[in-house]
Amino acid sequence: MDVNISFANGGIGAAANESGVGFLTVSRPEKRNALTDAMWRSVPDAINWLVVEQHVRVVILSGAGGRDFSAGADIGEFATLRKDATTARDYEAGNSAAFAAVRNCPVPVIASVRGICFGGGFGLAAAADLRLADHTARFAIPAARLGLAYPLDAVQDLVRALGDQEARRALYSTAELSAAQALACGCLLKLSEPDELDSDALALAASIAGAAPLSVRASKAAIAAVQSNHEEDYKRAAGLAASTFDSADYAEGRRAFMEKRKPAFNGR
Known part of the structure; x- marks a missing residue:
């Protein structure tokens, strides 16, 4: 990689190589890449840096540490930043901005998923254009176990990614989807072996970067x-x-x- 930068005290990393491939990394592996409020709010800046300043042609979105994509929002912040309807609206504005930045990124975004992909982490992956995963990937929306509602814009992305019935099951029951189930319902473009996921994502990105x-x-x-x-x-x-x-x-x-x-x- 030729250039890189970090945001939110290292929680979000961005890098670009000379072939026009950008890398957006959720980097908090000690917490299974759970996103803090600051990390959510830095996602648009990271994508802007990749697209506007580095002129990447495609972005690979992944989690750091080689274990998990993201456990979603850091629940430890909820008691203060998401304690009631008023604070939740402000907090979720940061979530929505992150989802929108991925969804509306001018260039394609590829989510490369391994391990846990829960809650808001699943929301980021669902907002991406394309999704690849390895056999360790697990998907879930645990909002109904916490007694809160999933943001509307993220629900729209989930319905597009999972289809009507699987989205309903995921939201209503909080049941996990295996990587194989995610592939079967069309949520994933491809299921890779764990040691091939990175190379498969990079090969797909390179093919996109080579197009006009x-x-x-x-x-x-x-x-x-x-x-x-x-x-x-x-x-x-x-x-x-x-x-x-x-x-x-x-x-x-x-x-x-x-x-x-x-x-x-x-x-x-």
């Missing part, structure tokens, strides 16, 4: 428009699609095809 960046961004916007069915999203997606035809990358793609070589896209 403007085309990929237009495709992500189009998928978002189909899912939201909002007129403004359709207009934005149409504008991004139209702009590709005036890009240098489109000219490069045509030349490379005719010359039977690999194109060198620069995102312009």
Whole structure:
């Protein structure tokens, strides 16, 4: 990796390599990567640093320590930061900003999941574009065991990721989903062996980073428009699609095809 930075006293790490792949890491392995309020609120800044300052073409989201993705929000903070409806609204604004930063990231986000992926950790993974996991992965939404409600925007991501019935079961019963169950319901793109997960995620990221960046961004916007069915999203997606035809990358793609070589896209 060429450059890296940390946020929230090291709780969120961001790095970028020379191939245009960004890495966003939840880094609190001693607490199974549970996120503090400061960590939640730093996720948008970390993604902005990767996309705007480092110009990455894809982001891999994972948990540090090689054991767990994330146990979700740090419950130890709830007695003060999430003790009633008023404080919960402020606390969950940080959650929602983090979910939105992943969901609306201009470039694709790949969640690479091993071990525990619970609560808000599952919310971050559900907000990603693509999800890979190894056989140790476990998914759950324990909100109903704590007596609280899961944020609405995160529920929308869960329904998209799990499908209607599995999302209902996860939220109503708090039952865990195994990696195999998550794969079966379409939540995961692929199930990897534990020692192959990192390389599989990196290979997928490299294939995306090698594609025309403007085309990929237009495709992500189009998928978002189909899912939201909002007129403004359709207009934005149409504008991004139209702009590709005036890009240098489109000219490069045509030349490379005719010359039977690999194109060198620069995102312009």
